[in-house]
Amino acid sequence: MSARAPPRPGGTNPGGDNYLGTTPAVMVLLSVLTPVLVVVLCLVIGFMLLGSRETKTTSTSPGKTEGASKADFRPWVDQDLQDDTEITAKEGEDGDWADSNEDEDLLHVPYSPPRYPEETMLARSKDLYTLMNQRRSVRFISPEPFPQEVIDNVIRTAGTAPSGAHTEPWTFVVVSDPETKHKIRRIVEEEEEVNYRQRMGDKWVHDLAKLKTNWIKEYLDVAPYLVLVFKQTYGILPNGKKRTHYYNEISVSISCGLLLAALQNVGLVTVTTTPLNCGPQLRLLLKRPANEKLLILLPVGYPASDATVPDLKRKPLDDIMVHI
Numbered sequence: 001m002s003a004r005a006p007p008r009p010g011g012t013n014p015g016g017d018n019y020l021g022t023t024p025a026v027m028v029l030l031s032v033l034t035p036v037l038v039v040v041l042c043l044v045i046g047f048m049l050l051g052s053r054e055t056k057t058t059s060t061s062p063g064k065t066e067g068a069s070k071a072d073f074r075p076w077v078d079q080d081l082q083d084d085t086e087i088t089a090k091e092g093e094d095g096d097w098a099d100s101n102e103d104e105d106l107l108h109v110p111y112s113p114p115r116y117p118e119e120t121m122l123a124r125s126k127d128l129y130t131l132m133n134q135r136r137s138v139r140f141i142s143p144e145p146f147p148q149e150v151i152d153n154v155i156r157t158a159g160t161a162p163s164g165a166h167t168e169p170w171t172f173v174v175v176s177d178p179e180t181k182h183k184i185r186r187i188v189e190e191e192e193e194v195n196y197r198q199r200m201g202d203k204w205v206h207d208l209a210k211l212k213t214n215w216i217k218e219y220l221d222v223a224p225y226l227v228l229v230f231k232q233t234y235g236i237l238p239n240g241k242k243r244t245h246y247y248n249e250i251s252v253s254i255s256c257g258l259l260l261a262a263l264q265n266v267g268l269v270t271v272t273t274t275p276l277n278c279g280p281q282l283r284l285l286l287k288r289p290a291n292e293k294l295l296i297l298l299p300v301g302y303p304a305s306d307a308t309v310p311d312l313k314r315k316p317l318d319d320i321m322v323h324i
C-alpha cells in the first residue's frame with residue numbers, strides 16, 4: 001500500500017493533478033473568478049437580509065400575526081399590543097391629513113376659577129385625599145341599578161381632561177344592554193383564559209396570585225354598566241381628512257383617572273381592566289371605527305354587599321415624592 005503524498009495548497013501532486021483532482025487551467029479560471037463570485041455572493045446575502053427585514057415589518061402590520069398560519073390567523077393578537085400613540089401622516093398619504101394650523105385664531109377669554117382661603121385649601125386637599133384613599137378596585141359588583149344620569153355626569157367629568165393639542169381623543173362606550181354585556185364577557189373570558197394559561201408567563205401570573213384574579217369575570221354580566229374607553233389614534237374631520245391625535249394614550253389615561261375619581265365621588269366602584277388581546281373583537285362588537293383602540297374596560301356599580309378587596313398598602317409620601 002503506497003502512501004499518498006500530502007496535498008500542497010495550490011500545487012500539484014506527482015501525478016500531475018492538484019489535490020482536488022482539477023487541471024491547472026481550471027485553477028487559473030477559478031482564481032480569476034473567485035473575487036467575482038464573492039461579490040455576487042455578498043449581493044445575494046444583502047438582498048436576502050433586506051427581504052427578511054421587509055417581511056418582518058409587514059408581518060407586524062395590522063391584521064397580521066408573525067409566525068401564525070392562515071388557519072389560526074386572528075387579527076386581534078398582537079394588533080392591540082402595538083403602541084400607535086405617534087401615528088401621523090405616512091409618506092405619500094399627506095393629502096389624507098389635515099393641516100394643524102386650523103385653530104390659529106382661537107379667541108382667548110378671561111379665566112377666574114374660585115380661590116379659597118389657605119385653611120379651606122388645606123381642608124379640601126385633605127378631604128379629597130381621604131375620599132380617594134378609600135378608592136379600591138372592586139371585583140364583586142352589585143346588580144343594583146342607579147340612575148343613568150350619574151353615568152352621564154361621570155363621563156362628562158372624564159371629558160374635562162386635558163388632551164394633546166385639545167384633540168379630546170376619547171370615546172366612552174356605555175353598555176347596559178344585558179345581551180351585549182354577555183357577549184363582552186364571552187370575548188373577554190375566552191381571551192383571558194389564553195392570557196393566563198399561555199400569554200402572560202409565570203412571573204405575571206405569580207404577581208397576580210395575591211389579587212386572586214383569574215379569567216372568570218362575572219362582573220361583566222352583573223354590573224349595571226360597562227364603560228369601555230377607546231383611544232382615538234387619529235381623528236377624522238367632517239371633510240374626511242385625518243387629524244393627528246398627539247399623545248392620545250396619555251390624554252385618554254388622564255381622562256380615565258378623572259372618571260375613577262368621579263365614580264368614587266358618588267360612591268360607585270369599578271375595577272380598571274385592560275383585557276389583553278380583546279380590543280379588536282370588542283371594537284367590532286361595539287361597531288367602533290378603525291381609528292379607535294380599546295384602552296380600558298370598567299364595570300361600574302355599587303359594591304356587592306359581601307365584596308372583599310386585597311389588603312394592599314399604599315406607599316407613603318416619602319416614597320413617592322421628591323422635593324428639590
Ligand SMILES: Cc1cc2nc3c(=O)[nH]c(=O)nc-3n(C[C@H](O)[C@H](O)[C@H](O)COP(=O)(O)O)c2cc1C
Pocket residue numbers: 135136137138139211213271272273274275309312
Ligand atoms: C393599567 C391597569 C390595568 C389593570 N388591569 C387589571 C385587570 O386586567 N384585572 C384586574 O382585576 N385588575 C386590574 N387592574 C387593577 C389593579 O390590580 C389594582 O389597581 C391594583 O391591584 C391596586 O389596587 P387598588 O386599585 O384597589 O388600589 C389594573 C390597574 C391598572 C392601573
